[in-house]
Amino acid sequence: MKHSLFALTFLTGLASAGPVFARCEDVVPQLRPQNTFAQDIGRDFDTIIDEGWIEFALYENFAPWSFLKDGKPAGIDVEIGRLIAEDLGVTPRFRLVQADETLEGDLRNYVWKGAAVGGRVSDVMLHVPYDSEFACRVEQAVFTGQYAAETLAIGYSLTDYPDPDDIPTPAYFRYDTVAVENDSISDLYLASIGRGVVSDAIHRYPSSDRAVSAMVAGDTMAVMAPLAVIEAGISADETNGFAVHTPPLPGLVRSTWTVGVAVNQQHRDLGYAVDYAVEKALSDGRIPAIFAMHGLSFLPPER
Structure with a gap:
């Protein structure tokens, strides 16, 4: 929702x-x-x-x-x-x-x-x-x-991003798939950067927790959502195969x-x-x- x-x-x-x-x-x-x-x-x-x-x-x-x-x-x-x-x-x-x-x-x-x-x-x-x-x-x-x-964050699969020095930022989503809540700030922000070049990589879901679940299920490589929602979603996964970080978000004055x-x-x-x-x-x-x-x-x- x-x-x-x-x-x-x-x-x-x-x-x-x-x-x-x-x-x-x-x-x-x-x-x-x-x-x-x-x-x-x-x-x-x-x-x-x-x-x-x-x-x-x-x-x-x-x-x-x-x-x-x-x-x-x-x-x-x-x-x-x-x-x-x-x-x-x-x-x-x-x-x-x-x-x-x-x-x-x-x-x-x-x-x-x-x-x-x-x-x-x-x-x-x-x-x-x-x-x-x-x-x-x-x-x-x-x-x-x-x-x-609250703050916006990016959660990601350690299988897709195994190198701790190479973890996803918004620029990655020109090519890498990312889950977001439909019409949320994450959706609007990612769709606004790069003049829409990341739009094909954005997978939209009815809610932020559903977006996190999609990443955990392997449907996308990453998710962008509020930090607490991501932390709650990946903590339920017993494989410990996911991580989250809060990178700079260029162009977004308030994250x-x-x-x-x-x-x-x-x-x-x-x-x-x-x-x-x-x-x-x-x-x-x-x-x-x-x-x-x-x-x-x-x-x-x-x-």
């Missing part, structure tokens, strides 16, 4: 340099949802504490971050949600949701308004990529609690991004409490330990 955070990263990362503005200086203020009905804007912090539970919205089918395992939510974001709930002294509930076409759509559906048909908001949405300019444009949500970073949480702008006190819980868990090592438990690299966020 295509996740809108990748589209956001692509748009901000490939943007050409332009005039330098102070933060939010060139952003036209949006209409604020003061008149939204109470049932549409979620629960306030006091209600969450009084009722003893908090609901997190997470992306579905998004391993290793959030997915169903034996019918129950699992993954890194689930563990981070549990950590936040524990710090607040409430019980966590998890709602796995579909990604919309854009991040704005996700925030509208799950944070500040609710879907048009049968929609409702959750208390907190996890795995929201943070971008300063984007935060200026979307005033209905507060972006906080940055807990990790690493921070992820955090979003809450309704009317519930800033909830945002403060969640951010404080995340800050403590970063400082004492509990969040890095979650990644270690899953066998994944932890990339510190920008905070």
Whole structure:
């Protein structure tokens, strides 16, 4: 499944340099949802504490971050949600949701308004990529609690690339086959370099984890996707026949991004409490330990 955070990263990362503005200086203020009905804007912090539970919205089918395992939510974001709930002294509930076409759509559906048909908001949405300019444009949500970073990487078969001094970079994919998620930042980036000369070597799949699985199955020589997805996919292979690295990506201004949480702008006190819980868990090592438990690299966020 295509996740809108990748589209956001692509748009901000490939943007050409332009005039330098102070933060939010060139952003036209949006209409604020003061008149939204109470049932549409979620629960306030006091209600969450009084009722003893908090609901997190997470992306579905998004391993290793959030997915169903034996019918129950699992993954890194689930563990981070549990950590936040524990710090607040409430019980966590998890709602796995579909990604919309854009991040704005996700925030509208799950944070500040609710879907048009049968929609409702959750208390907190996890795995929201943070971008300063984007935060200026979307005033209905507060972006906080940055807990990790993601980066694009290339996984490759050691059979196809046995020489440790000769491992694949984007230029290799003029001829060497590479798997990507369809319409992801990896797909768009590889298709944009070399004026399309690598397009025949690109094999497209419905999701990044499916792309990794294709490489592991021998359908391609390499894969380009977020690091955590590649690490999770190759760790499941018992042959240890694969490796991953993060090479320079010429022309891509932003290949690493921070992820955090979003809450309704009317519930800033909830945002403060969640951010404080995340800050403590970063400082004492509990969040890095979650990644270690899953066998994944932890990339510190920008905070």
